[in-house]
Structure formats: structure tokens, C-alpha cells
Amino acid sequence: MLHGKTALITGSSQGIGLGVAQAYAASRAKVVVTSEKPLAQCPEVQRLLSDYEQTRYIQADLLTDGEPERLVAEAWAAFGGIDILVNNLGTYKEPPLTEITRDHFDFIFRLNVWVPIAITREVVRRARAAHRGGRILFSSSLNAVRSEPQHTLYDASKGAINALTRQLAIELAPYGFTTAAVAPGLVETPLTDFGLKSSPAERAAIIEQIPLRRIATVDDVAWWYVFLASDRASYSTGSIFTVDGGLDAQQMAVRPITAAEQH
Numbered sequence: 106m107l108h109g110k111t112a113l114i115t116g117s118s119q120g121i122g123l124g125v126a127q128a129y130a131a132s133r134a135k136v137v138v139t140s141e142k143p144l145a146q147c148p149e150v151q152r153l154l155s156d157y158e159q160t161r162y163i164q165a166d167l168l169t170d171g172e173p174e175r176l177v178a179e180a181w182a183a184f185g186g187i188d189i190l191v192n193n194l195g196t197y198k199e200p201p202l203t204e205i206t207r208d209h210f211d212f213i214f215r216l217n218v219w220v221p222i223a224i225t226r227e228v229v230r231r232a233r234a235a236h237r238g239g240r241i242l243f244s245s246s247l248n249a250v251r252s253e254p255q256h257t258l259y260d261a262s263k264g265a266i267n268a269l270t271r272q273l274a275i276e277l278a279p280y281g282f283t284t285a286a287v288a289p290g291l292v293e294t295p296l297t298d299f300g301l302k303s304s305p306a307e308r309a310a311i312i313e314q315i316p317l318r319r320i321a322t323v324d325d326v327a328w329w330y331v332f333l334a335s336d337r338a339s340y341s342t343g344s345i346f347t348v349d350g351g352l353d354a355q356q357m358a359v360r361p362i363t364a365a366e367q368h
Contacts, residue, residue: 106335107134111184113177115139115167115224116194118147120294121244124323125191125330126150130157132331134189137180141166159184167194167220168212177227186237189334190228192221192266193244197259210258217262221269229277238281240334243270245286247349263288267345274343283342285333290349292321316351 112129116122118140129136130153137160138150144162154160161183165176181187195217199209225241232239248256249263270286277284291311312318326348332338333346347353 106331107132110188111135111186112189113137113180113187114191114193118142118150121323121326122193123149124327127153128327128331130160135159135184137161137183139163139165139176173223174227181231187228189240191242194220199258201255202257213258213262218265233280241282241284242330242333243286245288245345247288247290247353251353270345271343286345287329288345288347289326290352292326316355
């Protein structure tokens, strides 16, 4: 579906970002993968580079001034342009509200909101100069509209990503760009495995709250990015696509599992 297209995916050494990179490469896109880690510390990325010739890895600490600009310049040069930008980088780690400081705010909002803006700005600048458009995707979260305790800054930052997805759809439409965001519920990744694998009771309690009765895999989410980056989705812009196993559709968060549902 993505043959001939070039993609830059931030936060792509593990989790959803890596899954998107693998799905894009399998869909015959040229893919630039990036994170702050040295390549030697990213065995899954090394396998991706080995399996697909049209892939590149660029190490970049995007919290450092000048790094978004360098990353986009090198990614653009690697394959002669960028057709698809996936702003996936982000984190949720923060203290409870009463312990939040300005430093916590600056870290979360710089990583989750400013970095996507800076990367997008650079891609758009280069694309407009080359008289090209493109597709800009964001990794949002169900937390943008359905909150949970101790996620004050994360939830607010993902709400900002949803707003950014809509705003850029309007601002950039005249230049040939479209936008979309994928908003997952709980996905099993290195970032979200907070004891769920080691505690069967906690895992079962979480699963009981999901209508589809399972936690999403990375593959459940990654292929949405393929479709949304493809020409099949070219008339959609400014939309947020929820991929959450039914969590957002459910009125009551916890209810017993019936005997029929167990079989």
C-alpha cells in the first residue's frame, strides 16, 4: 500500500513506533527510524535494517536544541524526501498532581507536544520548498478524552495532540498535506508493561474492563498507520481514530465477566 513512499517515524526503536516501522517496511515504503539510543542498543532495529534494504537509522535526542532540524535534514537526504511523517515519540511518566513541578511540565510538554511541532515544521518547510505535500500522523491516546489518576500532564499533552491534528488539517490543506491521529487504549509495549505480565491478578483486572477482553498488541495498532498513510485514506484529514477494544464505547468501566463470555 505504501510502495514508493518515504516515511520518518519518531520514537521508533521499540513499541508502537517500531511496529509501525516494521509494517511500513513490509508495505514497501522507505523508512527512517530514529530514537535517542545508539543503534547497538536497538537489536530489533538492527533486524529491521537487515531485513529491509530501504531502511535507515538516525540517532537523535529530540529534546536537544537543533536535533529536530538535523533529523529531518538527514532523513530527507537519505531518500530524497519525506512523504509520511509519524510523530510517535512520547512518554507518560509523571508524579501525582500535588508533586508536579514546572520541570515535570516542561519535560512532558516538550517531548509530547513541542517535538512533534518542531519536526512537523521542518518537514513542511522542506516539502513546500519542493512543491510537495504529504501525510502527517500523530500517536495520540484514549487518555486525550478518557482520563485516569496520576496522568495530569500526559492526558493534557495528548489532548493537545488531538487539537494539533485538527488545526494542522486546516492550516496545511492548501499545501497538499493531510493529518490523522491514532488513539490507542492499552497496548502491550515496553513503556506500558507496569507489572501486568508479572501479576496475573492485576492483568485480569485490567482485561475485565476491556469489552474485547484482551490487551492490544502492537500489530493491532500499527496497521492502522499503514492505512492512514496510504492513498486509500487520502480524503480523510483532521480525524482521530480510536483503537481501544471498545473502552471508549463502554459506559461502565468494570462489570463481571459472564459465563458465556468466558467460553
